[in-house]
Amino acid sequence: MAPSPDEVLQDVKVLGPLNDGTKKVLSKDAAGFLALLHRTFDKTRKALLQRRMMRQAELDKGHLPDFLPETKHIRDDDTWRGAPPAPGLVDRRVEITGPTDRKMVVNALNSDVWTYMTDFEDSNAPTWDNMINGQLNLYDAIRDQVDFKQGEKEYKLRKDRKHPTLICRPRGWHLEEKHFTVDGEPISGSLFDFGLYFFNNAHELVKRGTGPYFYLPKMESYLEARLWNDVFNVSQDYIGMQRGTIRGTVLIETILAAFEMDEIIYELRDHSSGLNCGRWDYIFSVIKRFRQNSQFVLPDRSAVTMTVPFMDAYVRLLIQTCHRRGVHAMGGMAALIPIKHDPKANEAAMDSVRADKLREARAGHDGTWIAHPALAPIATDIFNKYMPTPNQIHVRREDVHVTANDLLNMNVPGKITEDGIRKNLNIGLGYMEAWLRGIGCVPINFLMEDAATAEVSRSQVWQWCKHGVATAEGKKVDKDYALAMLNEEAKKLESNAPAGNRYALAAKYYAGQVTGEDYAEFLTSLLYNEITSVGNPLGASKL
Structure with missing residues (x-):
């Protein structure tokens, strides 16, 4: 015997606010x-x-x-x-x-x-x-x-x-x-x-x-x-x-x-x-x-x-x-x-x-x-x-x-440069700051950056730190080097941003992801709790 609608909705909860419009799409x-x-x-x-x-x-x-x-x-x-x-x-x-x-x-x-x-x-x-x-x-x-x-x-x-x-x-x-x-x-x-x-x-x-x-x-x-x-x-x-x-x-x-x-x-x-x-x-x-x-x-x-x-x-x-x-x-x-x-x-x-x-x-x-x-x-x-x-x-x-x-052929010509590292840090910080404000794509340097490009950016810096590569300028990329440069880029971005920006929080999370140590599967999973707005549960049977 099929369960009744009320039985189906038992233990189903909505923890975000709804209005007359959104109830139209989230009905019983x-x-x-x-x-x-x-x-x-x-x-x-x-x-x-x-x-x-x-x-x-x-x-x-x-x-x-x-x-x-x-x-x-x-x-x-x-x-x-x-x-x-x-x-x-x-x-x-x-x-x-x-x-x-x-x-x-x-x-x-x-x-x-x-x-x-x-x-x-x-x-x-x-x-x-x-x-x-x-x-x-x-x-x-x-x-x-x-x-x-x-x-x-x-x-x-x-x-x-x-x-x-x-x-x-x-x-x-x-x-x-x-x-x-x-x-x-x-x-x-x-x-x-x-x-x-x-x-x-x-x-x-x-x-x-x-x-x-x-x-x-x-x-x-x-x-x-x-x-x-x-x-x-x-x-x-x-x-x-x-x-x-x-x-x-x-x-x-x-x-x-x-x-x-x-x-x-x-x-x-x-x-x-x-x-x-x-x-x-x-x-x-x-x-x-x-x-x-x-x-x-x-x-x-x-x-x-x-x-x-x-x-x-x-x-x-x-x-x-x-x-x-x-x-x-x-x-x-x-x-x-x-x-x-x-x-x-x-x-x-x-x-x-x-x-x-x-x-x-x-x-x-x-x-x-x-x-x-x-x-x-x-x-x-x-x-x-x-x-x-x-x-x-x-x-x-x-x-x-x-x-x-x-x-799997990684024969890719090119160099690892200080400019490339700065750009990766800049893109990652810029994207994460916007994401923490609820914006999922952001123009940076005339490119529309989204989660994928931010992931490439942080993963490259992590990889370079992990394997201790040398830049074209002769600098060894390690934890101290990456964090110092991250701090510089974060301060520049924050100083030019309007009040209420979230660069400090973005930098805090990013610092844990570019040193060749901890590595989150996805930035979006890492940051998700910062943009949730869980409220009082509404039983779905009351929709």
């Missing part, structure tokens, strides 16, 4: 669905996170990853395919990404792009207000009710064109949502973000000609993709939706996932809409997973381009794998933003964007990411010229042969 029925997801899948999620730590212990002993022998039959089987492109996802040549605040939602949907990745993850600081209001903003946007006024300025959806297809990115499996508990435990951030978006909008999206589509971040194995597929099946069954309606594009942004691309598509195959090159997180993952191994020390971040051996191998393998399986191979982010006060510098920056997008289009990618609407014409022109068809799935790249050694 929605809370019951979230509770079902938590009770069904959280045990598996935690076991998979523990598996990550076990793999890390092996890597720390010097073991290197390889393609899995137990799944060779999947890689060798030429007969299986992923799902055909879903409505609204056939052509994805330019995708804009950004957080889910109301202004961003309106501006992104008014952009001349094909899709909009609405981000609850790396470009979004997970305060309760950001997460619950972000769900409301998307709920309203899907129903053409998102127009609003801010001061004297009005933000309205354009009526003269079709809006980009929405793709929602929930948080990774490692993060929790402490403002919503089930049986005394916080729900997974992944399940909270996915669950609310899916439950409230899936049928409405299908009615409007698209569907519930997702970007899936930070996975490290095909078993984590299997978990998502199980979540998708249970969720579709629960609301009476045909299986296969959901589509998920997986960001290959960890080095371990790069060895399991075929398997990841296979696990999601009826729900798969391809893979994406998550370049900055990928570099972060290489440093993080091999941080104890001196053979993996990289030079300044600016030298680790998409054309260095391990990045080039990753791109070529991803495109070949996706197209062999009939799904999209999406390119990476253009993080540059316009430099309005310096036309010469701006032109140089835009030229670098053109070169990057040209590389992607010629390599066989089916589309690319931008962080700013002004980059849309550049990316569009390149892909229109080199991809006259809606995608390039027909470009099989049968010339590609990538080995495990290719994916």
Whole structure:
């Protein structure tokens, strides 16, 4: 006998404030669905996170990853395919990404792009207000009710064109949502973000000609993709939706996932809409997973381009794998933003964007990411010229042969410089300070920095300290050197910042992450308690 609604909601608590608008997305029925997801899948999620730590212990002993022998039959089987492109996802040549605040939602949907990745993850600081209001903003946007006024300025959806297809990115499996508990435990951030978006909008999206589509971040194995597929099946069954309606594009942004691309598509195959090159997180993952191994020390971040051996191998393998399986191979982010006060510098920056997008289009990618609407014409022109068809799935790249050694080839020319260290400290401090104020992406030196780039920055300094490298200027990088430079950069940033800034707190946390000693799996997990606002519990049965 099925439990009653009140029994389902027993021991389900909301610990963040709600208003009439946000109660629209966190209703009793929605809370019951979230509770079902938590009770069904959280045990598996935690076991998979523990598996990550076990793999890390092996890597720390010097073991290197390889393609899995137990799944060779999947890689060798030429007969299986992923799902055909879903409505609204056939052509994805330019995708804009950004957080889910109301202004961003309106501006992104008014952009001349094909899709909009609405981000609850790396470009979004997970305060309760950001997460619950972000769900409301998307709920309203899907129903053409998102127009609003801010001061004297009005933000309205354009009526003269079709809006980009929405793709929602929930948080990774490692993060929790402490403002919503089930049986005394916080729900997974992944399940909270996915669950609310899916439950409230899936049928409405299908009615409007698209569907519930997702970007899936930070996975490290095909078993984590299997978990998502199980979540998708249970969720579709629960609301009476045909299986296969959901589509998920997986960001290959960890080095371990790069060895399991075929398997990841296979696990999601009826729900798969391809893979994406998550370049900055990928570099972060290489440093993080091999941080104890001196053979993996990289030079300044600016030298680790998409054309260095391990990045080039990753791109070529991803495109070949996706197209062999009939799904999209999406390119990476253009993080540059316009430099309005310096036309010469701006032109140089835009030229670098053109070169990057040209590389992607010629390599066989089916589309690319931008962080700013002004980059849309550049990316569009390149892909229109080199991809006259809606995608390039027909470009099989049968010339590609990538080995495990290719994916682990750290032959990266470049130096470790004092300027590179300062930039890493500056970026990490700037990002963390903004994040602690509830802002998940921040322009620094005309680049839109998010959690991924901040992770690269702190991980590089940690790695250089751990292995005692020497800079090009002849200085040994150690704990004292890193902390002294961190203190200098923090004081400079704080002295130029308005009152109420959080640089002192950012520096306190950052100091524990750049010395080659302690190392948090993720900065966002490390800082999360600083931006939680847990209040008096409201039983979900009273929503």
